[in-house]
């Protein structure tokens with residue numbers, strides 16, 4: 001009798017659905033149980049080194065012990081934040097519902113949600129088709145994915161470690177190809193922007209494929225495949241361990257608490273001081289609803305930067321799935337005039353070295369060329385397209 005009772009309790013505990021996020025790239029703040037089938041899940045969010053610019057747009061968690069076919073309600077809350085010092089209602093809206101996976105590999109968007117702008121709150125109603133499933137802001141790309149790509153690539157690329165992160169993780173720089181033209185590409189400066197990494201993977205796979213032979217012969221590709229390994233591991237948003245935004249602060253030198261930027265800028269400087277050139281430098285990002293290409297001041301390089309920008313933008317529009325929400329534009333010299341620590345990688349490296357530098361943003365919401373919200377296959381395909389377009393823009 002006692003044994004039977006214990007057995008029943010064990011089954012009852014095991015059957016209780018639970019939410020966890022202690023894994024590579026996992027993130028939530030805390031979870032409140034409203035009812036047996038209803039949670040309020042607070043996004044962790046992160047702020048900068050001064051406690052400002054809170055952003056709460058990365059969450060990635062696992063649900064276990066769900067009853068198949070029995071609906072569960074999960075409210076995502078604690079969404080508001082700040083961007084460039086302006087308050088906002090958060091980046092989780094009806095335009096950006098989460099993705100769900102039942103195998104931690106194949107992702108689809110959650111279609112059964114209700115967004116309440118008042119609180120604000122994103123209410124998900126999930127009817128599980130398996131006891132275990134995963135939910136995230138966009139399909140996750142972690143250091144585990146990068147390791148698998150690195151192993152697949154084997155000796156077909158060369159890797160150097162340009163420095164260590166705040167938590168001591170190596171920062172890899174990959175070289176592919178031997179061409180006369182030189183492109184430096186930055187992926188995943190911001191840890192929530194997993195789409196950037198999927199594009200990077202698509203690009204690397206294409207360059208290393210048999211069809212990539214011409215691209216390898218025409219261009220030397222210098223690739224930072226993972227600019228913020230700590231943030232990606234931690235499930236962060238855009239800051240390093242100490243709150244330094246990986247795509248601001250490029251105008252600041254000598255800050256010990258931002259080793260990632262110091263290492264990446266050091267690698268660029270070393271390359272240039274070795275008497276080598278950089279024809280284009282490009283960093284890929286994600287936003288919620290906008291998509292664009294941003295160049296450095298249009299008179300840069302005596303007008304050559306403008307020519308390259310126009311060629312690149314035209315090719316992207318015509319030959320890729322790039323669907324810009326605004327025309328090509330040229331950036332100011334800082335994101336926040338008169339304040340230190342506010343230059344992006346492209347602004348900072350233009351200032352320091354006069355390079356032709358670009359930032360591209362791709363949206364995670366419905367994309368008109370796809371007619372739906374982008375998923376992993378779209379990002380991988382764009383990576384292939386991007387490699388082809390760079391080679392053409394550089395006059396392959």
Ligand SMILES: [Zn+2]
Pocket residue numbers: 189190193247285286
């Ligand atoms: Zn970004």
